[in-house]
Amino acid sequence: MSTTALDQASERGDLDHTKVAVIGLGASGCAASRLGISKGGMIYASDLRTEPQTAACAADLRAAGADVDLGRHDIERVAGADIVVVSPGIPPHAPVLQELRNRGLRWISEPEFAVRFFHGSLIAVTGTNGKTTTTLMIAHLLEAAGVTVAAGGNVGGGLAPPASDLAMRAEAPDWYVLEMSSFQLADLETFRPDIGVITNLSPDHLDRYPSLDAYYADKARIFDRADDQSRWVLPAGDDAVGGLIGTTPGSRYFVSDEDDGQSSAFLRDGSLVLRTAEEEEALLHIRDVPLLGRHNVRNALTAALTARLAGAGPAGLSAGLRTVQPLPHRLEPVLERDGVLWVNDSKATNVAATHSALQSLDRPVVLLVGGKDKGERFTDLIPANVEIRRIIAYGAAGRRIVEELGDRAPVTMVEGDLRTVLTHAAEAARAGDVLLLSPACSSFDMFESYEERGRTFTALAREAA
Numbered sequence: 001m002s003t004t005a006l007d008q009a010s011e012r013g014d015l016d017h018t019k020v021a022v023i024g025l026g027a028s029g030c031a032a033s034r035l036g037i038s039k040g041g042m043i044y045a046s047d048l049r050t051e052p053q054t055a056a057c058a059a060d061l062r063a064a065g066a067d068v069d070l071g072r073h074d075i076e077r078v079a080g081a082d083i084v085v086v087s088p089g090i091p092p093h094a095p096v097l098q099e100l101r102n103r104g105l106r107w108i109s110e111p112e113f114a115v116r117f118f119h120g121s122l123i124a125v126t127g128t129n130g131k132t133t134t135t136l137m138i139a140h141l142l143e144a145a146g147v148t149v150a151a152g153g154n155v156g157g158g159l160a161p162p163a164s165d166l167a168m169r170a171e172a173p174d175w176y177v178l179e180m181s182s183f184q185l186a187d188l189e190t191f192r193p194d195i196g197v198i199t200n201l202s203p204d205h206l207d208r209y210p211s212l213d214a215y216y217a218d219k220a221r222i223f224d225r226a227d228d229q230s231r232w233v234l235p236a237g238d239d240a241v242g243g244l245i246g247t248t249p250g251s252r253y254f255v256s257d258e259d260d261g262q263s264s265a266f267l268r269d270g271s272l273v274l275r276t277a278e279e280e281e282a283l284l285h286i287r288d289v290p291l292l293g294r295h296n297v298r299n300a301l302t303a304a305l306t307a308r309l310a311g312a313g314p315a316g317l318s319a320g321l322r323t324v325q326p327l328p329h330r331l332e333p334v335l336e337r338d339g340v341l342w343v344n345d346s347k348a349t350n351v352a353a354t355h356s357a358l359q360s361l362d363r364p365v366v367l368l369v370g371g372k373d374k375g376e377r378f379t380d381l382i383p384a385n386v387e388i389r390r391i392i393a394y395g396a397a398g399r400r401i402v403e404e405l406g407d408r409a410p411v412t413m414v415e416g417d418l419r420t421v422l423t424h425a426a427e428a429a430r431a432g433d434v435l436l437l438s439p440a441c442s443s444f445d446m447f448e449s450y451e452e453r454g455r456t457f458t459a460l461a462r463e464a465a
Contacts, residue, residue, distance in 0.1 A: 005082035013117065015041030021078040023096060024087025025049070025068075027156065028110040030057040031164035032085045035114060037064050038168055044081065046073045075099050085113045088154070088183035091208060109187035111153060111178055114163035119172035120150075122192075123306060126180045126222055127199030129353045130299050133327055134199055135179040136160065137303035138310075140324055142175060145307065145316025153178035157451045159327065175310050182218040183208075192225035196250075197233045197306055199299070201240035202352035206375045207442075216244055223248040233306050235298070236263045253309065255301045265305035272301055272321070274308055281314045289321050292343070293331045293360030300324070329454035331357055334461045339431025340366075342461040345438035346454030351376045354440035359383040361436070366429045368421060370395035371441030371453075378404040381440060390428040394421045396445040418446065418453070422460050 005018050020036040022029050025047040036043045043066035047054050050070045058068040067077075073096040078084060084107035090097065100107060115122065125135045132155050139151035139160075150173040152160040163178055178193075182205065185191075201216060209215040223245060226232075230250030234241055237256070245252075256263035264275050272283045289300050304317050312320075326332050329346040336342070341363070348354045349371075358365060364387040369378075371394075378401050382388060388409040393401035394416075402413045414424045429435045437457045439450075447453040 013039075015039040017042055018083060019044070019081040020083045020085065021045070021081035022085045022087070023047075023073060023078065023107070024090045025054050025057050025061075025070075026087050026089050028162040028164065029085070029087035030061070031162035032087075032110045032113055033061050033066055034064070035117065035164035035167050036085075037061070037066055039117065041083075043067065044069075044074070044077045046070070046078070048072065079103055079105055083113070084108070085110055086187060088181055092186070107187055108189055109184040111163040111180060111184050112188050112191050114167045115176075115178075115191055117167040118176055121175050121194045121310070123175060123177045123195045123197065123310060124180050124191075124193035124222060125153075125177065125197040125199065125306075126182070126185060126219055127197075128202045128204050128350065129348075129356060130199040130295065130302075131179045131181075132156075132159065132347070133296065133299045133330055134197065134303050134306075135177055136327065137299060137324055138197075138306050139177045141303055141307035141317050141320035142177075142310060142312055144320030144323065145312030147175060147307075147311055147316075148173040149175045149177060151177040154181040154184060155179050157328065157449075180222065182215055185221040186218040188221050188224060190225060191222075192227075193222065193230070195231045195233065195306055195309055196222050196226075197302060198222075198235065198238075198241050198245075199302060200235050200238055200352075201244065202350070203376055204350040204352070204374075207373075216240065220244045226250050231309055233302060233309070235302075236260060253305055255298060255305060257298060265301040267297060267301070272297075272304060274305060274314070274317075276308070281308075283314060283318045284321055289324065291324065291326055291331075292333055293357060295356045295360050296331070329450060331360065332454075332458075334458050335465055337461075337465045340426075340429045340433050340435050342435045343437070344454045344457050344461075345436060346443070346450045346457060348438040348440060349442050349450055350374065351378060351381050351440045354438040355381055355383055357436065357438045358386045358388075361386070361434055363387075364389045364430070364433045366425050366433055366435045367391045368425055368435075368437045368457075369393055369401055369440050370398045370421075371439045371443050372445040373397035373400060374442055376440070378440065379408075381405065382408055389430065389433055390425075392421055392425045392428070394418075395439075395441065397441045418456055419460055422457070422464070426464065 020041040022045040046069040142149040236254040254263040332344045334342040391411040443453040
């Protein structure tokens with residue numbers, strides 16, 4: 001890849017017949033291809049997959065003037081491109097990337113490509129858990145405060161578009177807010193957020209990364225282009241985040257669950273409080289924020305502080321916090337039947353996310369946990385002082401869950417589909433309990449995505465009611 005070609009395109013604001021190869025035609029790859037076409041680039045896109053959704057994207061791109069291969073990557077065309085954009089779903093050990101690596105060629109992620117065509121300030125949100133909720137909450141609060149904003153990136157699930165779609169907006173906003181995954185951060189060159197947000201760090205994606213250090217190293221790429229004007233919103237007391245940022249340039253603003261005398265956002269007597277250079281600003285009581293779970297208190301504080309740094313006033317922040325809505329598949333209350341609250345937390349695809357969900361609840365829990373095994377230890381799943389009525393283990397990871405948690409809580413292994421799993425869970429639940437789908441695993445043993453898993457849970461819950 002020619003860095004000069006991309007730099008020149010950024011300066012001109014177009015690609016002027018620049019050769020762009022896009023590897024992978026998921027949502028971000030399709031969006032990058034559309035952006036490249038709109039900027040006058042010569043686009044070659046490819047994907048090994050041929051299923052209908054990929055084929056539909058390919059047809060649209062061909063109609064717009066791109067060359068597209070499905071079922072193969074033409075390595076000579078990819079290697080001959082001026083710019084190579086790689087979708088986050090392409091693993092680093094993929095043969096096409098290994099061949100580029102062998103030739104000494106580089107590539108960039110889709111957000112790195114997109115931000116070259118942004119015309120506004122940038123907030124980037126990363127971390128292990130809470131990224132999507134925090135990203136969309138920041139955008140909601142900025143909108144409530146009258147600040148123009150465009151949100152997207154790794155959000156997915158139809159909740160917000162990829163970064164490249166934001167770059168094609170007719171009018172640039174005051175602020176872009178991007179959720180960034182570790183896969184997207186891995187392949188950056190000049191990406192520099194004006195405000196960077198780290199929600200938290202814990203083990204994840206160990207089925208893709210060779211070690212936890214490798215996963216954290218990709219997260220640390222967000223700091224690569226920092227300067228003295230950079231601003232960082234960070235969780236207080238998170239040693240992993242502290243070790244990652246080190247001596248990175250820029251101002252640090254910390255978020256805490258309580259007033260520790262140093263944090264810029266915290267909870268005091270049940271109220272969300274921001275501490276600015278001039279004064280303290282009490283926004284509203286946490287009971288007025290319509291989100292379930294204690295961890296969403298930290299998400300709300302993080303979003304409010306970030307929006308405040310981006311220029312939102314306290315009145316707008318308070319109004320926005322009162323009207324924020326829970327996102328699908330993230331501690332989403334589905335219904336209450338016979339005194340049992342059914343909650344869809346399908347987005348909890350790692351142990352830390354499920355641990356956080358359990359810690360956020362103050363009722364006995366019947367927990368549905370299982371799916372594709374990502375290699376994490378389940379022994380860390382259950383927080384202290386949480387009453388587990390029963391754990392229903394299922395899916396590919398079910399047997400190991402039983403082995404690792406059998407001496408910590410009542411555990412039942414259930415074979416079969418999610419309907420069968422739910423039948424056993426409903427029989428175990430009592431009035432006053434939470435029946436919680438928070439799987440701590442990916443969905444790929446039974447479902448195409450966590451969204452499909454969550455939708456199925458919600459449909460079955462409503463059918464049972």
